[in-house]
Amino acid sequence: MSRARSWRRSIPPLLAAVLLMSLAGTAVRAAYPASVDVNKTAFNPPCDGDLNAIVPKMQQAAVAAYNRLGHVTTAFTGAGFTRANTLKRTITDWGYYVHSHGDYYWHAADARRYTGFREDSGDCSQAVIYSKDIKAKRAGRQSNLVFISTCHASDAVTTMPGAFAIAKTKEIVGTQGPEFYTGYIGVQWDTDEWIFEQRFWNALANNKSVGAAFDTAMLGNFAHAGFDADWWGTYHWSGRAGPWTVCSTCS
Amino acid sequence: MNTTRTTRLLLLNLVALAILVAIAPNTQGADPFVAGGRSTRAVAVSRGQSDRALVRAAEVSKALGLPGATRNVARLDDRFEHRTYDEVTSFDGRGREVAITRLDLDGRVVMALVLGWQRGHGPAVNSAAAERLAAKHVAAAGLAVSGKPTIHASAGAGGWSVTWTRVVDGIAVPGDGVRVTLWSDGSFHGLARQERPLAAIPTSPISDADARSAAEAFIARRFAGYGSDALRLDSAELAWLASNDTWDAGRPDAPEGTLRLGWIVRFEATGALAERLRLVQVWVNAADRSILGGDVAE
Numbered sequence: 435m436s437r438a439r440s441w442r443r444s445i446p447p448l449l450a451a452v453l454l455m456s457l458a459g460t461a462v463r464a465a466y467p468a469s470v471d472v473n474k475t476a477f478n479p480p481c482d483g484d485l486n487a488i489v490p491k492m493q494q495a496a497v498a499a500y501n502r503l504g505h506v507t508t509a510f511t512g513a514g515f516t517r518a519n520t521l522k523r524t525i526t527d528w529g530y531y532v533h534s535h536g537d538y539y540w541h542a543a544d545a546r547r548y549t550g551f552r553e554d555s556g557d558c559s560q561a562v563i564y565s566k567d568i569k570a571k572r573a574g575r576q577s578n579l580v581f582i583s584t585c586h587a588s589d590a591v592t593t594m595p596g597a598f599a600i601a602k603t604k605e606i607v608g609t610q611g612p613e614f615y616t617g618y619i620g621v622q623w624d625t626d627e628w629i630f631e632q633r634f635w636n637a638l639a640n641n642k643s644v645g646a647a648f649d650t651a652m653l654g655n656f657a658h659a660g661f662d663a664d665w666w667g668t669y670h671w672s673g674r675a676g677p678w679t680v681c682s683t684c685s
Numbered sequence: 686m687n688t689t690r691t692t693r694l695l696l697l698n699l700v701a702l703a704i705l706v707a708i709a710p711n712t713q714g715a716d717p718f719v720a721g722g723r724s725t726r727a728v729a730v731s732r733g734q735s736d737r738a739l740v741r742a743a744e745v746s747k748a749l750g751l752p753g754a755t756r757n758v759a760r761l762d763d764r765f766e767h768r769t770y771d772e773v774t775s776f777d778g779r780g781r782e783v784a785i786t787r788l789d790l791d792g793r794v795v796m797a798l799v800l801g802w803q804r805g806h807g808p809a810v811n812s813a814a815a816e817r818l819a820a821k822h823v824a825a826a827g828l829a830v831s832g833k834p835t836i837h838a839s840a841g842a843g844g845w846s847v848t849w850t851r852v853v854d855g856i857a858v859p860g861d862g863v864r865v866t867l868w869s870d871g872s873f874h875g876l877a878r879q880e881r882p883l884a885a886i887p888t889s890p891i892s893d894a895d896a897r898s899a900a901e902a903f904i905a906r907r908f909a910g911y912g913s914d915a916l917r918l919d920s921a922e923l924a925w926l927a928s929n930d931t932w933d934a935g936r937p938d939a940p941e942g943t944l945r946l947g948w949i950v951r952f953e954a955t956g957a958l959a960e961r962l963r964l965v966q967v968w969v970n971a972a973d974r975s976i977l978g979g980d981v982a983e
Contacts, residue, residue: 476961477983480910486981487934491720498721535961535983552961560961585963585983590840604802619841621963625929625940625980632765632939636724646782646800652842652866653796653877655766657859657980659835659848669802 466578466675468505468529470496471515473554476535481558488624489533492583492631496531499635503579504675505529513556517563520553521571528578528675530598533627536584536617538591539564549594551584568597575599579644579673580615581634583627587617588664595666602666606645612678614644614667626661629654638673645669717764718939724765730758734771734790742773742786748825749797749873751775751784767881767942770795794826798875802843807870809844812836819847819865822873830863844869851880858883858925858944883925884945887972890923896948897921899974900967904952907932916952916965924949926968929978936978946971 472493477486493509500507505528510519524530536551539562550567552560577598587594595602595615603610616634618627630651637647648665718724730738738758746753753775762769768789775784787795810818816836823830830849839846844867851861858881866875891899897918904916925944930936952965964982969975 477981481961487930487932487936488981490934491930491938494721558961588841606802619839621982623964623966623980623982625931629940632720632724636765639723640725642782643800645802646785646798648841649798649800649875650785650796653798653864653875655860655877655879655881656864659846659850659864660837662837662839662841662846664841 466505466528467523467526468500468503468507468531468578468675469520469523469527470500470507470509471520471530471532471534471554472496472509472511473515473532473534473552473560474511475554475556475558476552476560486624488628492533492628495631495635496533496581496583499638500529500531500579500675502639503529503673505578511554513554515554517553517555517561517567520563521567524568524571525575528576529580530577531581531583533583535560536582537586538589541566547591547593549587549589549592551582551587565593565597568594572598576611577613577615578675579613581631582615582617583631585618585621588615588619592617600667604666605668607670608668608678610668612668612671612674612676614648614665614671614673616648616663616665619662619664620660622661622663623658626654626656626658629656630661630663641672643670644673645671647673717937720938724939725761725763728760728762728769730760730771734760737792738771738773738788741788741792742771742775745786745788745794745797745826746775746784748827749822749876751786751797751799751873752777753784754778765939766879767939768795794828794876794878796875796877797826797873799873803868806872809869810867810871812838812845814871815845815847815867818871819845819867822865822867822876823849823863826876828863828876828878839866842866843874844871853883853925856923856925856946859949860927861925861944881927882943884943886946890946890971891948891969891974893921893923893948895974896950896969896971899969899976900948900950900952903932903967903969903976904965908958911958915956915958916954919951919953919964921948921950923947923971926977928968929980931979931981932967932976933978940978945977947977 474489497507497509534551538547539550548564548566550562550564580598600613600615633654634647634651637650735758755776756773758773761772770787773786777783785798834847834849836847847865849862851858861879864877868874926947927940929940948969950967954962966980968977968979970977
């Protein structure tokens, strides 16, 4: 048998192997969905008079980052990012990113405040999604990486980590599990948030742990000296989707 | 075609493919950053350059007390920050990453960071002590700062954040300068230095009044659907600015690498608009009243 013929014979099994590997990868990834909710409407016409180019960039960066971490990531905005849709999806989400207007909102029925953020809904009347709403839907289910890209998401009083069953503790080793929550303290500017997020995603892409990625992001060239963010979860965790994965070189 | 020729062609194709893959990181270095992509890509570093970076990183580690038994180096082209630096990663005896040092190609510190989380081994320090200790760490890193820093307690930084903003001829350069993070007991956590190139100063910069007028016209046009007082002019300040795409999606996804002189004109939202948008900045080019970019706090 000639060598060329031998090559040709090996092509079908090679193709089959590649196909099987890609299918296997899809099957694994499908188990860990992530949602990226981005409120474009509030910061674009008709609600604002102008296009805000930073928000779509944040969405693109977050989708790519969650995909790199092994999630099957879907982005929602406009009428796709409503309170009802978010609460429906959160039941099965392992990862979650949101960029919107956030605050420590008063909840009249409960006569107390909860951390929350506004839906997009495609119009200028945007309901608040309170942490208590998410908490009720998730019912203590484990989360992976949760990035609440809103003002006040990581204030000391924040109630949002608990909605994702992430305790407000900082662990070096794995006692807290493969989970990490991050967000901003107080009111922050979009350009600083964009710098923080790109540095964070890039460090994760370069196989840094979530904690190391946060620390690297915190040393960005922020235009406002008062920039601040905080985190809770497991510093050493690789950020990979799903239950524990080992990162042998992570700090 | 005989088998020998087929094999040769196949090998040639494989070699060509290998060359393409090998040079790809360098050829793409000039490409602009695009959102969703990585900021950094590894570029070739010679043995001599690598050795110099490792020696310098060892000096910096000793000066700042960074941990690490062994180190490796990668030269990174950072398209988001428009600079190339050597990133030296330090490992403990078990091979875990414990510190990162980034060095400019001339050996100056770009970033130094102790990895991991600690609550501090001693009693918490106050703001004055944090300022003094941060200045000491800056000097140890071989850097110079002047003026009064901005200090704030920062849970995310581990204790304190101390920032010296760069000032050139009395004009602030927001984002440039030195930022130090300290653990609550004042010990070193991290440090970053940024010093971007500045464009030429305009021969006859526009006045404060001109800048306010240009910004108000811009806001009136862009937010025409709101009342005249929905965005209230708050202040105008001259600064060196990195042009961005806040008001123009056609501009690059990363802030511009060279800074230009401009006015930061700040507006505060009121009424219904404030429920979605808290603050707005319009950056007016001091040379020609054009819009360099801006910022929003949602």
